Amino acid sequence: MTPPPPQRSLAELRALTPARVGLGRAGASLTTQALLDFTLDHARARDAVHASFEAEAIAAALTGQGMRALVVTSQVADRADYLKRPDLGRRLSRESRELLEERGSAACDLLIVIADGLSPAAVNAHALGLLDALMPKLAGFGIGAVVVAGGARVALGDEIGALLKARMTIVLIGERPGLSAPQSLGAYLTFAPQPGLTDVARNCVSNIQSAGLSFEEAASKIAWLAREGLSRGTTGVALKDESGLQLATSLAAPA
Template sequence: MEEDYWQELRNFTHARIAMGRAGNAMPTSEILSLRMAHALARDAVQAEIKADWLNEKLFQLGLNVQRVKSQAQDRVDYIRNPNKGRLLHGQSRQQLESLRTDKTDLCIIFADGLSADAVNIHAIPFIELLLKELAYWNIAPIILAEQGRVGLSDPIGEALNAQISLILLGERPGLSAPTSLGAYITYMPRSGNTDEKRNCVSNIQPAGLSYQQAVYKISYLLHEIRSQQLSGVQLKDNQRNDLL
């Protein structure tokens, strides 16, 4: 009997490979698994950030927390009008501008994105590790943003006069990763920035890029961005990937 190498590969990935066949279709177990994964992805998009719980946990870590909103009125508005999730609500802008200082190295933002549970699950263990690598940085209050997309980091960083913004939010859920966290870093966050100015570290979760690996990569990028005073496509990543 010919050896089935595909079955061995399944031990190394959550991707849907080597699912087998039942006649001309997939086995019933695989069909049910696919339907469950699809349901989990749909639920992830509708999930809400546990702002009160996260606020309390961050406070217990000794962190100052500010809660803000985008211009999206609710989840339906957020999904139907993507640009509203990139724009800061007027009252939230005034709130943050009152906290401006002459020198802020970094602002760290948690936003729901397209999978709020990714933030609910990963935010606290991740931030505990990251802050150990940023002991000598002047960091603005931690921001919890509701109905936020990646671009929301620009008006937030601008309002806080931050040199660098780091936003962590739930990525678009896939059929094998409904609660994956993504990180986007921008030098000189300003309204009107486009995505080529950002560096991305994605798939932060125990089944993907571990917290330790993600912190190692993000810490490296943050130090390089501050040193070279640029980010995005202009920044060359020379870090040894074998150390991850």
């Protein structure tokens, strides 16, 4: 008879996850330490949402690496407007649209957009590191300018991609902060971008952060989706991420 698995203590279970489990209580309330931890994480999440987006610094770093960088903004007036009017974050400001129309280039396979989203802090911390891991994996593709977009929602990449004649956009954007992940980055891939598309047309690689997907892991997934999406002419629900299956198959193959 197989012996039952050993019982784990709450302390061991808490060590396996950043989620709040086994917090304990003091009477009908949380313990003081649990309440203080929750308050701190809540403050970090709020700070991430309202952090300043270092758009010019990111663009300067890209230029220093030999890339062509363009800085644009959406139609939102300020951060409060961004939070209240998601629709305005999906459209370019008039000045930015004119800039892209003036500096538009020949058609390209891939266009990368770095956008602040709901966590500018995540983009400030992780976007350049992810891009360093990603660019070598995209060798062989025609890559247009890197567009740094402020006040942006994911769908802003559709208008940008259409204006710059990209076959596919890759939008690197700050994700909505959680109480255990205030600086999480996401990557959204959209084939044939154009205004009016919804998330059904996109693939997403999420949770890119120190406690989630590493830059190398995320870059491998993004590059696989980009390659397969361009080859098949689609992204979204019609394209399933099978990059892990491909890796498992290669590891299982005899030497």
